[in-house]
Amino acid sequence: MPADPQLDAMLGQLPASPAYADYGAAILPYLLDGWLGEYRAIRPVCEMVEVDLGFHYLFDVIADCLVAAWGVSAGRHGEPRPAARMAGHPLSNGPVYHRGHAIPHTLGGGTDINLVTQLGAVNVKDFRVLEKRAVATPGAFYFTHWRYAAGDGQTPVGVEQGFLFPGQKADVRDHRN
Numbered sequence: 001m002p003a004d005p006q007l008d009a010m011l012g013q014l015p016a017s018p019a020y021a022d023y024g025a026a027i028l029p030y031l032l033d034g035w036l037g038e039y040r041a042i043r044p045v046c047e048m049v050e051v052d053l054g055f056h057y058l059f060d061v062i063a064d065c066l067v068a069a070w071g072v073s074a075g076r077h078g079e080p081r082p083a084a085r086m087a088g089h090p091l092s093n094g095p096v097y098h099r100g101h102a103i104p105h106t107l108g109g110g111t112d113i114n115l116v117t118q119l120g121a122v123n124v125k126d127f128r129v130l131e132k133r134a135v136a137t138p139g140a141f142y143f144t145h146w147r148y149a150a151g152d153g154q155t156p157v158g159v160e161q162g163f164l165f166p167g168q169k170a171d172v173r174d175h176r177n
Helices: 005-012 020-042 120-135
Strands: 048-052 056-058 066-071 099-103 115-119 141-148 158-164 173-177
Touching: 005 020, 020 056, 020 099, 020 141, 099 120, 115 120, 120 141, 120 158, 120 173
Parallel strands: none
Antiparallel strands: 048 056, 056 066, 066 141, 099 115, 141 158, 158 173
């Protein structure tokens, strides 16, 4: 996503210490409209559900694909990784792909719906920059938006990752997958 003056303006109107409701009132509907519009353009037959597990997940149950995940940082989550829950879910494609977290474990992201097939080169390098920033910034809004090609494939072709905080410009990055 290139610079988005409308998103930056919305962030500028939020109070210095936002509650989730502040993000949800203006910013979340704006993001959801874009995510859903893009997804439905390539997959018009879909059944979208939102799952709230502390973080929110937008999931297409027909294609079995995660479209987006978002939530507000509460700082570092210190629980150990549930390695047994991650094993074999989703299936990786050898050393090239990882079972990447849509919401990082260190931010409180779990397994199951939170795991997405992600290029290892993205998962262990570029992706970590905003993940670490979100963990270090309680009150920040963090999201991932997973992009797919037309058809029924479950491996995303890209991911848009974002860090939002009042008074700052939106930091939204695109990663090829």
